[in-house]
Amino acid sequence: MSTKGLIHIYYGDGKGKTTAALGLAMRAAGCGKKVVIAQFLKNWKCGEHNSIRQLANVTLLQGKSASKKFVRDMSEEEKQKTKASLDECLRKSIEQINSDKCDVLILDEVIDAYNLKVLDADMFEDLVFNKSEKIELVITGHKPNERLLKQADYVTEMVKRKHPYDEGVIARQGIEF
Secondary structure: OOOOOOEEEEEEOOOOHHHHHHHHHHHHHHOOOOEEEEEEOOOOOOHHHHHHOOOOOEEEEEEOOOOOOOHHHOOHHHHHHHHHHHHHHHHHHHHHHHOOOOOEEEEEOHHHHHHOOOOOHHHHHHHHHOOOOOOEEEEEEOOOOHHHHHHOOEEEEEOOOOOHHHHOOOOOOOOOO
C-alpha cells in the first residue's frame, strides 16, 4: 500500500531543527528510501556532512552565501550571487524529484532564504503548494508564514529556553556543527 508523502516544518529560535530533519533522513535512508538534503545559507563544513556522504542513498546539495556576512549586511551584488546559488540548489532538488531519485526531500534553512528574499519565491511555493504526493517534504528555518504552517502536516516549534551561546560559548565542532 502506497501512502501519500506529507510536509514537515521544524522551526523556531531553538537548537534542533536541522538535527530533527537529519534524524528523519537517517531513519528514511535506513529503510531504503532515497533522501535528498539541500542546505541553504550554510557555508561551513559540518560533522554531519562526513556521515551523510557515507550513505549511498542520501544526496547532499548546498546553496551557499556569496559572503560570510548576514544577508541583511550584504551588498546588492552579494545578495544576487547568493540568490543565484540558492535558486540553483532548489532547482537541483526539484530535478532529483523529477528524475525519481528522491523519496524524502529536506530543505534545511529554506524558510530563512525564502523570508530574506534570496530564493525564488515562486519556485519554492510551487514545490510546497503543488508537492508531488510521492515526496515526503521537510523544511526548516526560523519564522514560517501562516500559509506554510497551514500547508504542513507536521509542525514542530523549537523554543530556546537557555543556550551556552548567550554566555559567550562559541559553537563546538561535533556538537553544534
